[in-house]
Amino acid sequence: MTNAIKQNQVCYRTFHLDQPWSLESYEKIGGYKIWKSVVAGEIKPDFIIQSIKDSMLMGRGGAGFPTGLKMGFVNRDKPGQKYLVCNSDESEPGTSKDRFILSKNPHQLIEGMAIAAYTMGATVAYNYMRGEFMHEFNQCEKALQEAKEAGLIGHHVLGSKISIQIHNLIGAGAYIVGEETAMLESLEGKRAMPRYKPPFPANYGLYGKPTTVNNTESLASIPVILEKGAEWFKSLGTEKSGGTKIFSVSGHVAKPGVFELPLGTSFKDLLKLCGGIRNNRGCKAVIPGGSSMKVVPGKTMLGAEMSYEGMKAVNSAIGSGGVIVMDDCTCMVHALTCIVKFYRDESCGQCTPCREGTGWLHEMLLDILSGKGKVEDVDRLVDVANKIEGRTICAFGEAVAWPVQSFIEHFRDEFVYFCRNGESMISGTKNGK
Amino acid sequence: MSEYQLDQSVLKKIDQWAKKFPKEQPRSAVIKSLRFIQDHYGWLSDRQLDALAKHLNIPAIQVYEVASFYSMYHRKPVGRYTIGICDSISCMLCGSHDLMHYIENKLGVKPGETTKDGLFTLEEVECLAACTKAPVLLINGKDYYENMDPKSVDDLLEKLSQGDS
Numbered sequence: 001m002t003n004a005i006k007q008n009q010v011c012y013r014t015f016h017l018d019q020p021w022s023l024e025s026y027e028k029i030g031g032y033k034i035w036k037s038v039v040a041g042e043i044k045p046d047f048i049i050q051s052i053k054d055s056m057l058m059g060r061g062g063a064g065f066p067t068g069l070k071m072g073f074v075n076r077d078k079p080g081q082k083y084l085v086c087n088s089d090e091s092e093p094g095t096s097k098d099r100f101i102l103s104k105n106p107h108q109l110i111e112g113m114a115i116a117a118y119t120m121g122a123t124v125a126y127n128y129m130r131g132e133f134m135h136e137f138n139q140c141e142k143a144l145q146e147a148k149e150a151g152l153i154g155h156h157v158l159g160s161k162i163s164i165q166i167h168n169l170i171g172a173g174a175y176i177v178g179e180e181t182a183m184l185e186s187l188e189g190k191r192a193m194p195r196y197k198p199p200f201p202a203n204y205g206l207y208g209k210p211t212t213v214n215n216t217e218s219l220a221s222i223p224v225i226l227e228k229g230a231e232w233f234k235s236l237g238t239e240k241s242g243g244t245k246i247f248s249v250s251g252h253v254a255k256p257g258v259f260e261l262p263l264g265t266s267f268k269d270l271l272k273l274c275g276g277i278r279n280n281r282g283c284k285a286v287i288p289g290g291s292s293m294k295v296v297p298g299k300t301m302l303g304a305e306m307s308y309e310g311m312k313a314v315n316s317a318i319g320s321g322g323v324i325v326m327d328d329c330t331c332m333v334h335a336l337t338c339i340v341k342f343y344r345d346e347s348c349g350q351c352t353p354c355r356e357g358t359g360w361l362h363e364m365l366l367d368i369l370s371g372k373g374k375v376e377d378v379d380r381l382v383d384v385a386n387k388i389e390g391r392t393i394c395a396f397g398e399a400v401a402w403p404v405q406s407f408i409e410h411f412r413d414e415f416v417y418f419c420r421n422g423e424s425m426i427s428g429t430k431n432g433k
Numbered sequence: 434m435s436e437y438q439l440d441q442s443v444l445k446k447i448d449q450w451a452k453k454f455p456k457e458q459p460r461s462a463v464i465k466s467l468r469f470i471q472d473h474y475g476w477l478s479d480r481q482l483d484a485l486a487k488h489l490n491i492p493a494i495q496v497y498e499v500a501s502f503y504s505m506y507h508r509k510p511v512g513r514y515t516i517g518i519c520d521s522i523s524c525m526l527c528g529s530h531d532l533m534h535y536i537e538n539k540l541g542v543k544p545g546e547t548t549k550d551g552l553f554t555l556e557e558v559e560c561l562a563a564c565t566k567a568p569v570l571l572i573n574g575k576d577y578y579e580n581m582d583p584k585s586v587d588d589l590l591e592k593l594s595q596g597d598s
Contacts, residue, residue: 093521093560131505132561134575167453172464173505175559189460189495191502207458250523250564257565291522322564324523338525342559
């Protein structure tokens with residue numbers, strides 16, 4: 001029953017309020033209560049880390065690494081500067097969720113960042129937003145100013161010995177900045193080229209100091225988890241996927257939108273919230289977690305649940321929660337070409353397999369689209385994708401390989417047909433290049 | 434010949450921004466500093482990059498390599514308004530390619546080109562994180578226009594053209 005699904009319980013919990021972004025609104029729903037308790041010494045760092053572990057919050061940026069575990073990697077008692085970085089470089093195609101936390105609930109993010117920074121012993125935290133997010137940046141600056149004036153952020157928070165400086169930053173356009181070590185390079189004022197790991201950021205991060213990088217949605221979840229308890233948060237979701245997740249549904253649905261839902265919600269219910277497939281067409285395919293994740297045939301998705309294990313069961317992943325829906329008029333050759341072009345343009349150029357491979361893939365697909373494809377090109381596409389996967393410094397290699405492999409696995413006929421006939425199997429196809 | 438100087442108002446913004454970072458890390462300010470310069474002058478010339486390097490007291494190469502990496506910097510003059518059309522999957526599924534062709538025909542330019550009157554530069558841009566409101570246009574790298582169709586494009590271009598007069 002779609003009506004029974006409770007929405008906006010965590011990161012979007014202020015959205016029903018008038019001016020949800022203001023300090024006044026946020027305090028009305030109990031905002032900064034947890035931070036004040038932390039500052040007063042009533043909530044200890046060990047308890048915070050244990051609570052986040054127990055809540056089963058997993059990194060909401062796409063990789064899904066357990067947030068509590070990550071928080072524990074930095075030794076807070078080790079002397080020296082440490083940093084917290086909030087990754088607000090929302091850039092994964094299909095993903096439009098952090099944008100609304102930044103613009104409509106910035107105080108909850110500030111509270112989450114303050115708690116996380118204090119827990120790891122960091123006195124400085126950066127919130128790095130993508131270059132186009134000028135409106136969101138301004139909203140965050142306004143909120144930060146309010147928090148500073150209220151004595152919640154800055155030197156001697158609320159008269160205590162605790163100091164936390166938060167700085168809002170904005171980039172200049174590069175998908176790869178979303179990779180955590182590339183973000184650190186960019187913060188240092190360099191080209192955003194991912195670093196070799198190890199060393200991991202917890203040992204050698206920003207300016208070589210211990211650093212934790214978390215996604216916006218992950219950090220904004222922390223105050224609510226601590227307020228209502230790890231058990232409460234966990235029980236919103238399934239046994240293996242605690243809490244809620246924000247899904248941004250785009251593509252061929254009647255009412256595209258952004259929904260914060262309990263993990264484990266069925267795809268069918270999510271689709272209902274979006275008014276179904278537009279023009280009453282069939283659901284041909286879905287990419288459930290941003291364009292880097294594997295495509296899933298529509299029929300399979302209609303029986304799947306939106307959780308970490310549910311998406312694993314259909315051989316894909318929940319990723320960033322960017323749900324891209326394609327109806328039965330979609331030409332999969334055109335769709336894949338569009339996705340591959342993105343990765344070609346956004347490859348940072350550091351690793352040869354990615355830099356060259358993304359170009360080869362795109363050129364081959366353009367050849368197929370222009371009628372010059374050969375049937376053996378279909379296997380060659382998979383071969384090139386297989387040779388990029390696992391041979392790059394960062395996960396960008398997988399991000400381009402997975403769509404290629406999965407599109408051809410599920411829709412091979414369409415690719416072969418295009419190569420044989422020099423035109424799409426889907427009549428009337430005109431989108432795409 | 435006296436040495437080229439960046440405008441005082443720009444230098445002030447740069448110095449203010451640099452305070453976000455440790456004193457010994459002036460390089461961290463490069464990314465936003467280039468945007469301050471671009472906002473003021475419209476694009477980034479070599480002498481501005483050199484002047485920034487000098488101001489931050491870092492080697493010029495550290496400014497040049499950033500300016501050539503990130504997509505929002507213009508190393509050539511652009512029109513008064515840049516029109517970025519999202520070319521990524523969600524916008525493509527919702528007709529962004531048709532919209533691109535419509536704007537190309539209307540303005541008589543291809544992506545990367547500027548109209549003869551110097552008003553508009555057309556650009557193909559990658560996912561703008563506004564996928565649920567596709568197709569999306571971005572003006573001057575910061576103003577989002579969502580759920581666009583030929584009619585709303587006409588209205589927008591009209592509004593921007595008038596704003597110029």
